[in-house]
Amino acid sequence: MTTTKKETQVERETATASAVGRVAETVDEHIVEIVSDSGEGAQKAGQTFGTVCAKMGNGVWTVEIIPAEIQPPARSPAGASGIRIRLASNYVTNMGDEADVVVAFNEQVLYSRIANGAYKKGTAVLLEDKWRDDAVPEIREKYAKAVAEFKDNGLIVHELPIEKACLEITPNPRRGKNMFVLGMLCQIYSRDIGKARDEIATTFRRKGDKVIGMNQQLFDAGCRFAEEHIDFCYEVPPQAGQEEQKQRFIVTNGNTAVGLGVMASGMELVSMYPITPATSASHYLADAYHQVGGFVHQAEDEIAAIGFAIGSSYAGKTACTITSGPGLALKTEMVGLAVMAEIPLVIVVVQRGGPSTGLPTKVEQGDLLAALYGEPGDAPKVVIAAATIEECLHFVIMSRRLAEAFRTPVILLTDANLATGVQPFPRPEPTIDWLAPPIDQSEWDENIPPYNWDPETGLSPRPVPGMPGGEYILTGLAHTSESKVAYDSDSNQRGCNMRSRKFAALASTLKPPQVHGDPDGDLLVVGWGSTMGAIEEAIDRAQAQEHKVSSVHLRFLSPMEPGLKEIFRRFRKVMTVEINYSDDPQAPLINDDTRRYAQLAWLLRAHTLMDIDCWSAVFGAPLQPGMIYKVLLKRLTAMNEGVDS
Amino acid sequence: MFGLKADWSLEVFERYFTLGDYAGGEARWCPGCGDHGVLTAAQRVLRDEQLHPELTVAVSGIGCSSRMPHYLGTYGFHGLHGRALPLACGIKSRRPDLDVWVATGDGDCFSIGTAHWIHALRYNMDMTLMVFDNSIYGLTKAQTSPTSPIGFKTNTHPFGAIIAPLNPLTVTLGITNISFVAQTVDWNPPMLYETLKAAHRHKGTGFVRIIQRCPVYADSLAKELQGDPSRFLLLNHEKGIQIDKSASRQFPNQQEHDPSDLANAFKLAADTSRIPLGLLYWNPDAPCYEDLSSAGVEMTPHARLAGFNAALDRLTI
Ligand SMILES: Cc1ncc(C[n+]2csc(CCOP(=O)(O)OP(=O)(O)O)c2C)c(N)n1
Ligand SMILES: [Mg+2]
Numbered sequence: 001m002t003t004t005k006k007e008t009q010v011e012r013e014t015a016t017a018s019a020v021g022r023v024a025e026t027v028d029e030h031i032v033e034i035v036s037d038s039g040e041g042a043q044k045a046g047q048t049f050g051t052v053c054a055k056m057g058n059g060v061w062t063v064e065i066i067p068a069e070i071q072p073p074a075r076s077p078a079g080a081s082g083i084r085i086r087l088a089s090n091y092v093t094n095m096g097d098e099a100d101v102v103v104a105f106n107e108q109v110l111y112s113r114i115a116n117g118a119y120k121k122g123t124a125v126l127l128e129d130k131w132r133d134d135a136v137p138e139i140r141e142k143y144a145k146a147v148a149e150f151k152d153n154g155l156i157v158h159e160l161p162i163e164k165a166c167l168e169i170t171p172n173p174r175r176g177k178n179m180f181v182l183g184m185l186c187q188i189y190s191r192d193i194g195k196a197r198d199e200i201a202t203t204f205r206r207k208g209d210k211v212i213g214m215n216q217q218l219f220d221a222g223c224r225f226a227e228e229h230i231d232f233c234y235e236v237p238p239q240a241g242q243e244e245q246k247q248r249f250i251v252t253n254g255n256t257a258v259g260l261g262v263m264a265s266g267m268e269l270v271s272m273y274p275i276t277p278a279t280s281a282s283h284y285l286a287d288a289y290h291q292v293g294g295f296v297h298q299a300e301d302e303i304a305a306i307g308f309a310i311g312s313s314y315a316g317k318t319a320c321t322i323t324s325g326p327g328l329a330l331k332t333e334m335v336g337l338a339v340m341a342e343i344p345l346v347i348v349v350v351q352r353g354g355p356s357t358g359l360p361t362k363v364e365q366g367d368l369l370a371a372l373y374g375e376p377g378d379a380p381k382v383v384i385a386a387a388t389i390e391e392c393l394h395f396v397i398m399s400r401r402l403a404e405a406f407r408t409p410v411i412l413l414t415d416a417n418l419a420t421g422v423q424p425f426p427r428p429e430p431t432i433d434w435l436a437p438p439i440d441q442s443e444w445d446e447n448i449p450p451y452n453w454d455p456e457t458g459l460s461p462r463p464v465p466g467m468p469g470g471e472y473i474l475t476g477l478a479h480t481s482e483s484k485v486a487y488d489s490d491s492n493q494r495g496c497n498m499r500s501r502k503f504a505a506l507a508s509t510l511k512p513p514q515v516h517g518d519p520d521g522d523l524l525v526v527g528w529g530s531t532m533g534a535i536e537e538a539i540d541r542a543q544a545q546e547h548k549v550s551s552v553h554l555r556f557l558s559p560m561e562p563g564l565k566e567i568f569r570r571f572r573k574v575m576t577v578e579i580n581y582s583d584d585p586q587a588p589l590i591n592d593d594t595r596r597y598a599q600l601a602w603l604l605r606a607h608t609l610m611d612i613d614c615w616s617a618v619f620g621a622p623l624q625p626g627m628i629y630k631v632l633l634k635r636l637t638a639m640n641e642g643v644d645s
Numbered sequence: 646m647f648g649l650k651a652d653w654s655l656e657v658f659e660r661y662f663t664l665g666d667y668a669g670g671e672a673r674w675c676p677g678c679g680d681h682g683v684l685t686a687a688q689r690v691l692r693d694e695q696l697h698p699e700l701t702v703a704v705s706g707i708g709c710s711s712r713m714p715h716y717l718g719t720y721g722f723h724g725l726h727g728r729a730l731p732l733a734c735g736i737k738s739r740r741p742d743l744d745v746w747v748a749t750g751d752g753d754c755f756s757i758g759t760a761h762w763i764h765a766l767r768y769n770m771d772m773t774l775m776v777f778d779n780s781i782y783g784l785t786k787a788q789t790s791p792t793s794p795i796g797f798k799t800n801t802h803p804f805g806a807i808i809a810p811l812n813p814l815t816v817t818l819g820i821t822n823i824s825f826v827a828q829t830v831d832w833n834p835p836m837l838y839e840t841l842k843a844a845h846r847h848k849g850t851g852f853v854r855i856i857q858r859c860p861v862y863a864d865s866l867a868k869e870l871q872g873d874p875s876r877f878l879l880l881n882h883e884k885g886i887q888i889d890k891s892a893s894r895q896f897p898n899q900q901e902h903d904p905s906d907l908a909n910a911f912k913l914a915a916d917t918s919r920i921p922l923g924l925l926y927w928n929p930d931a932p933c934y935e936d937l938s939s940a941g942v943e944m945t946p947h948a949r950l951a952g953f954n955a956a957l958d959r960l961t962i
């Protein structure tokens with residue numbers, strides 16, 4: 001691959017390469033990565049690039065590449081840090097498959113991405129070339145060896161003097177290179193330069209004009225550099241109709257969306273203990289919550305965090321606690337208390353890899369059964385899962401409403417993929433009734449017991465401290481409708497009946513889930529949580545190849561949406577696709593007796609008594625459409641050969 | 646005279662509460678258990694301070710002593726073993742108008758709930774914290790507690806407790822932002838009453854360790870103390886707990902102690918030869934966490950909506 005040198009040219013508004021005689025190739029979508037050692041600002045550059053794309057009307061999904069270690073050595077595969085941006089002319093729901101273009105600050109970090117299957121033959125690698133002439137012979141050798149290997153593997157390597165060019169502007173390019181790279185990408189993708197410069201000003205608004213100016217200078221230099229050194233250029237047109245649409249969009253990751261949901265729900269208290277990957281939701285709230293009169297309490301541990309939230313809820317101010325798997329484990333006893341005493345509460349669980357400390361920064365859907373069944377005894381509650389970043393926001397609002405209407409804790413499951421993925425979505429249009437009214441302190445009719453269960457629905461109104469006449473003693477012990485401790489058989493059976501019946505009442509208000517694709521066919525894929533975008537993209541690909549496959553995505557895990565059996569019956573085979581552990585049926589010692597199923601499959605098998613299969617993996621990475629597509633083809637082939645149907 | 650309120654549609658007469666208004670279910674503690682006395686003293690304080698039952702919340706963990714809320718006529722929250730304090734703090738966090746009382750045992754507070762004991766005292770929320778310390782696990786039938794003396798025989802240490810007990814007073818006095826630390830015994834009702842009243846009137850966490858008799862599982866411990874008043878040292882000060890003659894007569898060893906003197910409080914607490922009774926430490930000016938955590942409670946829905954829209958503006962493209 002040759003690089004063409006062009007004369008520097010006058011300022012333009014939009015970086016269209018056509019102005020210098022190069023014609024931008026129009027593509028539907030592209031996947032771009034910036035990979036570096038951690039601390040080199042790749043993520044900031046990528047987020048800014050993604051925002052510029054969103055502002056130009058593209059569908060966008062960005063996801064951070066997080067190093068395996070906190071302080072990894074420089075230039076090590078384990079230290080790969082960075083970001084992937086998928087931009088498209090249609091709505092994007094996931095990170096996609098292999099990247100088209102990658103900017104790398106050193107060659108070593110690319111190894112871990114290659115091992116993850118992030119690139120394909122023909123992926124363009126824009127590689128910092130300063131290592132070629134490094135003073136340390138070992139570095140020079142490693143660099144040369146890697147470049148040769150990359151080329152042998154079909155990557156198209158462009159060795160570029162990025163740092164050298166930055167040095168002309170700043171003595172410390174390690175700090176400014178990212179904005180230079182942003183300039184390169186904006187040039188390559190014909191981005192709106194004005195929007196990008198504004199975005200830089202917003203990013204650095206707290207750092208002052210001097211810093212903004214320096215970064216804009218680096219950005220401009222990056223544009224010129226790409227123009228001079230890079231001989232390709234793309235145009236990714238905006239989504240159809242996007243320009244005319246009056247709708248406004250916001251750009252956030254899933255954790256910020258959770259934070260916004262908390263604010264929009266009217267909940268005034270989040271009580272939490274820091275844990276990856278949940279913490280950034282609380283970081284956002286700590287910065288913004290006061291604007292709606294809310295408060296973030298950082299407790300001494302997860303037990304105290306949920307206890308504090310339960311105390312607040314009991315006193316009439318429904319609260320939220322945000323955590324991840326290990327934190328949920330600690331909160332378990334308190335969740336049981338909230339179930340037993342029917343205290344409204346919202347628990348957001350941003351799932352990560354488990355068990356134990358597991359994979360703190362990586363995605364897994366391993367806490368479904370813990371959320372459903374973690375507590376001692378029978379502890380029914382609402383468990384729902386957000387499938388998109390937008391749902392992270394709206395489901396918190398729904399959680400609060402369900403918690404209060406059904407006098408129950410609600411567990412909202414999200415995961416590291418949603419937490420770190422960034423996407424534009426329609427700006428919510430809140431109204432005053434989203435924010436709950438002040439708590440009711442009117443008199444309580446003394447003759448109405450604190451658990452005045454409706455025998456049909458199990459529902460009951462709740463007295464709150466401050467209501468004269470409502471004085472009662474809440475207890476986690478078995479109790480009567482008067483909340484009197486009762487160890488007799490009838491009282492215990494009745495309490496359990498009533499606490500369970502509520503969820504049948506809730507289920508009766510739900511609609512069956514929508515099938516993506518034809519309502520009947522050969523294979524139905526069932527998913528939950530963050531995998532929706534990847535699953536549906538894989539289904540679309542398979543359908544385009546005339547395969548009779550469809551999918552259905554569940555939001556309610558407890559209680560389940562109705563009509564599942566009806567939907568499942570119309571397919572020859574039903575399988576779940578999940579990010580948690582299951583035994584591969586071909587593995588040694590695995591047979592019908594020994595096979596352990598993925599968590600949703602386990603649940604659905606019990607729920608429907610149907611022979612539901614599964615495919616799941618614990619790679620610590622989001623599922624990609626290409627990967628799911630291959631699984632579908634394999635299962636379809638096996639079905640048609642009668643091997644496994 | 647009963648005062649007639651201007652808006653008599655709300656409340657015709659000012660309410661006067663009697664002890665009966667603070668009575669809940671019948672207390673089911675063993676005969677001779679020190680918990681009965683604590684309940685009575687607390688009910689008297691509630692009555693004398695005319696606290697509205699609907700605005701009072703008694704919070705507890707699990708244990709014999711933690712059954713106390715069931716015997717009160719107020720709101721109550723009988724929580725989980727060790728977790729009374731996080732629940733109580735949460736109640737107070739957005740409802741500073743509620744009067745919160747916490748009942749907890751030595752196992753509940755000083756063992757399973759240790760983290761919360763430390764941190765809740767640091768938060769210093771305005772509540773009355775009664776630790777019923779009988780040096781034994783009562784409810785679960787005689788296991789060693791963190792305050793069981795070395796050599797004391799229990800079901801988990803039938804040959805005698807094998808390590809020295811924790812000193813709850815020195816630990817408490819070592820916590821940042823403490824504001825009220827007192828110690829009393831259950832068998833001197835006037836002193837118990839005065840101590841709880843002072844703890845309640847104090848703005849901040851009123852920590853009261855109540856040395857409490859368990860006649861069933863730790864009878865010898867209390868008998869020994871009751872039989873030897875020279876083991877105690879009564880603390881006197883104009884800023885301290887006001888003691889009547891019965892206490893002066895019962896506890897002949899007395900000492901002036903200024904409760905603002907933390908160093909001397911430490912000395913008294915660490916001296917295991919004499920058990921101090923009275924107010925060890927008092928700082929009426931320590932900040933209370935609910936003054937921070939309740940920020941924004943008064944915000945109107947319209948202001949909240951405007952705030953939320955402003956937050957959205959920042960993220961809008
Ligand atoms: C998580 C948990 N662990 C253990 C118990 C059992 N348990 C109940 S009360 C108690 C100890 C009570 O002792 P203390 O706090 O001193 O109260 P007392 O009964 O002496 O008043 C124990 C171990 C429990 N209920 N929950
Ligand atoms: Mg005890």
